Amino acid sequence: MKNIDLITGENFHESFNIVDIISDSIFYPASGIDARDIESLSNIANSFVHVDYSTSKDVVEYGMKNHFEGVGFNLIGIKNVSYQELTPLGFHPINFQLNSHEKQRLAIDFIHERFSSRNFSPFAIWAVYELNSNKTGSTSGKTKRFSLLHIGGEACATLEALYIGNKINPLGVAIISPGEGFGDNWTIFRDPNFRLYQSLLHNHQVNNAEMPQHLLTNMGLSDTEPCFWPEYTFDSKKYSDGWLQHFKRG
Secondary structure, three states, rough: OOOOOHHHOHHHOOOOHHHHOOOOOOOOOOOOOOOOHHHHHHHOEEEEEEEOOOOOOOHHHHHHOOOOOHOEEEEEEEEEHHOOOOOOOOOOOOOOOOOOHHHHOOEEEEEHHHHOOOOOOEEEEEEEEEEEEHOOOOOOOOOOOEEEEEEEEHHHHHHHHHEEEEEEOOOOEEOOOOOOOOOOOOOOOOOOOOOHHHHHHHHHHHHOOOOEEEEEEEOOOOOOOOOOOOEEEEEEEEEEEEEHHHHEOO
């Protein structure tokens, strides 16, 4: 996010710019209120886009207001974001065809309810944080500022609306406990033949958007095992509550 250092408490509400926020951002689908992507990748990005259709607005908002103070960050500002602010040019969905696995998953009642926003009201909240050295024992390895946009909605549709709609791909993607087995995910983020990767590839091929350069995951690959996405190679392990693996493209 190029203009993050210009944001103050006074101008925060007028500073929302979706193109600036998604440029060079980390995209984390099925995020819940997890922030391990911020902990692990804030050395390469200062803007994070989280998407989840399972966590309510009040839980997300409480976490965004309170959870980062304990690791040394002040909240510069937080606001509800309107649909018009997210998609000022409108949203024109791409007609991707569902495969057999996705159709079977969507036939499960509770998954279909989440997918269709039944019993769940979509929302978006944006916040910006600044490191306070008086609140943390060490500033080593911590970013000075970061932006977090959390969208309560379906991940692939959000990717289409925000990123493909602006002909931009995220700098990195986090696939961490994505709920693809017994969870409520209707697709498979890891599979390059499924919707998430194919959307990124479509944006690359049609709009010349660069493919994400970073992939963060906890899906249990060994250091020598090929990544589930093609052209991504192991870079390092990240340790927080359990280990994560960082892969780079190319």
